[in-house]
Amino acid sequence: MRKLIYHVAVTVDGFIARKNGSVDGFLMKGDHVDAYLEHLKEYDTVVMGRRTYEAGYDFGLRPGDIAYPNMKHFVVSKTLSFTQRHADLNIVGENAIEVIRSLKDTQGSSIYLCGGGSLAGSLLRSGMIDELLLKVNPVVFGEGIRLFDGVDTAVGLTPLNTTSYESGVVLNRYSIAIEKDSPVPGSDFR
Numbered sequence: 001m002r003k004l005i006y007h008v009a010v011t012v013d014g015f016i017a018r019k020n021g022s023v024d025g026f027l028m029k030g031d032h033v034d035a036y037l038e039h040l041k042e043y044d045t046v047v048m049g050r051r052t053y054e055a056g057y058d059f060g061l062r063p064g065d066i067a068y069p070n071m072k073h074f075v076v077s078k079t080l081s082f083t084q085r086h087a088d089l090n091i092v093g094e095n096a097i098e099v100i101r102s103l104k105d106t107q108g109s110s111i112y113l114c115g116g117g118s119l120a121g122s123l124l125r126s127g128m129i130d131e132l133l134l135k136v137n138p139v140v141f142g143e144g145i146r147l148f149d150g151v152d153t154a155v156g157l158t159p160l161n162t163t164s165y166e167s168g169v170v171l172n173r174y175s176i177a178i179e180k181d182s183p184v185p186g187s188d189f190r
């Protein structure tokens with residue numbers, strides 16, 4: 001089975017974006033970026049929520065296009081539609097969790113869960129995320145979009161490794177200690 005890896009930049013206080021969706025404050029240059037670009041080559045598939053896809057517009061993404069070359073895209077949304085879209089852009093409207101569960105059963109690399117916090121929260125509650133790769137940036141936002149939305153129970157993590165970059169970013173890899181197909185108590189997966 002393919003792993004689903006939530007690979008994301010996060011503040012020291014656990015936010016992936018500011019309240020207004022801005023990612024100003026994360027370090028966009030440095031040796032951690034080079035490492036991230038190398039990491040991306042390991043994924044052939046990316047999964048993201050609709051607001052994460054739309055956040056790409058601020059960085060030059062054209063509606064209906066793909067954000068990452070050479071990856072199949074699965075954007076979870078009940079509202080998004082395009083008259084024309086790239087052949088590698090799939091919109092998952094209904095039964096998103098089940099579609100992603102099925103995707104994990106297909107052949108391919110580990111799957112890149114790009115974000116955001118809403119989708120990641122649903123997937124964590126459903127016991128679907130296998131690993132976290134957290135690019136912890138040396139910044140505090142105080143408020144914003146949480147790493148996982150809607151998760152109010154403790155989830156055990158197993159630290160796998162840590163890499164410190166000269167830029168100040170620390171990359172922490174964890175596996176998630178949830179039995180496969182055994183959702184977190186209190187989950188309301190959709």
Ligand SMILES: NC(=O)c1ccc[n+]([C@@H]2O[C@H](COP(=O)([O-])OP(=O)(O)OC[C@H]3O[C@@H](n4cnc5c(N)ncnc54)[C@H](OP(=O)(O)O)[C@@H]3O)[C@@H](O)[C@H]2O)c1
Pocket residue numbers: 007008009010015016017020021022023048049050051052053055076077078079080093096097114115116117118119120122123145149190
């Ligand atoms: N720091 C980083 O590395 C990083 C990475 C990624 C994103 N971000 C930031 O995170 C922000 C977006 O995160 P977010 O939490 O607001 O939104 P999100 O998770 O990207 O998208 C939420 C939307 O996705 C759909 N969705 C999510 N879970 C679903 C489910 N279980 N079933 C069906 N549909 C589901 C819904 O779309 P519909 O309403 O269309 O149905 C929902 O409104 C952006 O500001 C982005 O810049 C940061």
